[in-house]
Amino acid sequence: MTQLRRRVLELLWASGGPTSAYQLIEAVKGKESRPVGPPTVYRALHFLMEQGLVSRIESLNAYVPCVHPERDHDCLFFICSGCRSSVELEDSRIGGLLAEDAAALGFVASRRTVEVEGMCARCAEADAT
Amino acid sequence: MTQLRRRVLELLWASGGPTSAYQLIEAVKGKESRPVGPPTVYRALHFLMEQGLVSRIESLNAYVPCVHPERDHDCLFFICSGCRSSVELEDSRIGGLLAEDAAALGFVASRRTVEVEGMCARCAEADAT
DNA sequence: TGAGAAACGAAATGTTATAACATTTTTCGG
């Protein structure tokens, strides 16, 4: 864990929601006052994802810190179209079903992406009003 | 269903695998011999997705024709890193669990993305050899 | 047939991600 990687991770923690790589590039530039190129931040993100500290949300092209990095994780994301927030959940039953379906195909799984878009309770309520 | 939209759908059927928007742009250009801009093809893709004829694979930025457009679908994709192929499956149990988890959060779901990356049976075997 | 809606063409631009290569920093055996 280097200074740069820690900084990217801290920015993600601070951000409070899914954050795009280019937002992070700007944020790192802001803290330092020197140029930071896209590869720099993308490399840090790849590292953090390998370590299980960060996840990528495919349907948003955005990144979030993991809620429980300690556990071998297999997460699903609920993404609110209203407030652009995301909630991470763990449901091993889904992993189980996916493993079962994969086995039926002879498929050797390595990475899972499970994302649900919709409206969070707060935004759904606001919307109904 | 217009001529252009039909052409894009046919190209997807013919392609035999996940296809990027820019590959489709090139392919449409080829068939016609006139320029076709990105918005033209993206509009057709959005239309076809609305109709449930095409799905987007988020983790590849690519598009595939749906296997069973007739049914209200709720699909999962198994994507092979070896041969870049994808298999579409329906497993209503997963939709059920996701609905259950969503309900627990008060979350109103609209779209689901479930993608599993790995190696298909063929490629896993070839890899082991 | 003519007004409104839907679809399409075209140019520019915005957004996301990586390739390729140079340089700096760290690590660790001697």
Added chain:
DNA sequence: CCGAAAAATGTTATAACATTTCGTTTCTCA
């Protein structure tokens, strides 16, 4: 401590993916 090897980072350029904007054409239907 020193220097070679490995890891990380900087820098430039470009690839890949997607949308905005606006003007024109085509379709529909009263």
